[in-house]
Amino acid sequence: MNRSRTRHPSALRRPTLMRAGVAVLATGALTSLAACGGGGEGGGGTSSQSPSDTLTFAYDADAAPTGYDPLEYSQGQFTFFSALYDSLFVTQPDGTVAPSLVTEFSNNEDDTQTTLTLRDGVTFADGSELTAEVVKANLDRRNDADLEAYGALATGGASEIVDVAAPDPQTVVITWAQPQASPENNLTDTAGVVVGPDGLADPATLETTPDGSGAYTLNAGQTTRASTYALDKKDEAWNADEWAYDTVVFNVITDPQALANAVISGQADIATILKPTTIDMVEQRSSLAKVGGTIVGFPVIDKTGATNPAFADERVRQAISHAIDREAIVEQLHPG
Structure with missing residues (x-):
């Protein structure tokens, strides 16, 4: 028998104006x-x-x-x-x-x-x-x-x-x-x-x-x-x-x-x-x-390497992530 998971919402969602990451x-x-x-x-x-x-x-x-x-x-x-x-x-x-x-x-x-x-x-x-x-x-x-x-x-x-x-x-x-x-x-x-x-x-x-x-x-x-x-x-x-x-x-x-x-x-x-x-x-x-904080990201859309062949290699994308100086971003862009 196939294992399955089914979820039923207990109530209608309560829409919100603010999302996480915004003050x-x-x-x-x-x-x-x-x-x-x-x-x-x-x-x-x-x-x-x-x-x-x-x-x-x-x-x-x-x-x-x-x-x-x-x-x-x-x-x-x-x-x-x-x-x-x-x-x-x-x-x-x-x-x-x-x-x-x-x-x-x-x-x-x-x-x-x-x-x-x-x-x-x-x-x-x-x-x-x-x-x-x-x-x-x-x-x-x-x-x-x-x-x-x-x-x-x-x-x-x-x-x-x-x-x-x-x-x-x-x-x-x-x-x-x-x-x-x-x-x-x-x-x-x-x-x-x-x-x-x-x-x-x-x-x-x-x-x-x-x-x-x-x-x-x-x-x-x-x-x-x-x-x-x-x-x-x-x-x-x-x-x-x-x-x-x-x-x-x-x-x-x-x-x-x-x-x-x-x-x-x-x-x-x-x-x-x-x-x-x-x-x-x-x-x-x-x-x-105060809700969440500011998120700074570097999304790579070209994951197939259509624009730049290097991006097709997952190791290249990982290297860029490791090379980013996160503390410098916080100190320079979002002091305090």
């Missing part, structure tokens, strides 16, 4: 984005919303510099994209991984094949429904070098996928190049995001128009790229009740002093990554939450 500054009695969680990045607000219905998030970088294809970004951007898109699995506030678009999953005996059962009643911004074929079409983009989120799933990656099948509308079967005892970790947050059929058919449209199944949609009229991103909640979304705010606005404020001033003056409810020089000033009037 958050919140004012007074700020409530979280999710009904029972926290998380996200934004700022600004709309005149039609009352303060209790709008969360303003001051973000220290452009949330979507190349458009709204979440797979073009790394894990750090999931704070923003998690409101617009759903993922197969998501990271919980305590660091564990839970199913989201997946309701249950199991491995075969040798951990080389994972079977996913998808959630019913999930609809994308383009009006289409979540199916196994849509998930397969997403994962079949994994060797696109422009999709940073799929680095580990692509050929040569640490969690390489060799085949994705859709035997029925609600079932996805993933075959791995190597045994994966915890396959959910490979399909979490950004790596597990599912884009709608219209966005898949013409990815160029994602430069201006998101196509996700998330609890929020982009308010184009209130959005100015690289400055302000306004998101409105969809009451019909499958997990709408799990998100507390009708509107979330991400204001891009790259200057550390201006970012701190936005919190102190009440222009922002939450701000990210405050610099050491401004923390003391802001802490006198607001609550400071």
Whole structure:
């Protein structure tokens, strides 16, 4: 008999505005984005919303510099994209991984094949429904070098996928190049995001128009790229009740002093990554939450050596990792 593991989520996920590795500054009695969680990045607000219905998030970088294809970004951007898109699995506030678009999953005996059962009643911004074929079409983009989120799933990656099948509308079967005892970790947050059929058919449209199944949609009229991103909640979304705010606005404020001033003056409810020089000033009037830290990485996408043959040799990649002076990075880039 084949050994299998099947997990059933005990409850719907509680989406969070903040992810690990980001410092958050919140004012007074700020409530979280999710009904029972926290998380996200934004700022600004709309005149039609009352303060209790709008969360303003001051973000220290452009949330979507190349458009709204979440797979073009790394894990750090999931704070923003998690409101617009759903993922197969998501990271919980305590660091564990839970199913989201997946309701249950199991491995075969040798951990080389994972079977996913998808959630019913999930609809994308383009009006289409979540199916196994849509998930397969997403994962079949994994060797696109422009999709940073799929680095580990692509050929040569640490969690390489060799085949994705859709035997029925609600079932996805993933075959791995190597045994994966915890396959959910490979399909979490950004790596597990599912884009709608219209966005898949013409990815160029994602430069201006998101196509996700998330609890929020982009308010184009209130959005100015690289400055302000306004998101409105969809009451019909499958997990709408799990998100507390009708509107979330991400204001891009790259200057550390201006970012701190936005919190102190009440222009922002939450701000990210405050610099050491401004923390003391802001802490006198607001609550400071320290979450994780800053991660500096050197991901190698060219693991097949297509651009530089040397990178195809695992020993070369390991040598680069050993040669990096980690202490120097901390001292020079992140003192204190």
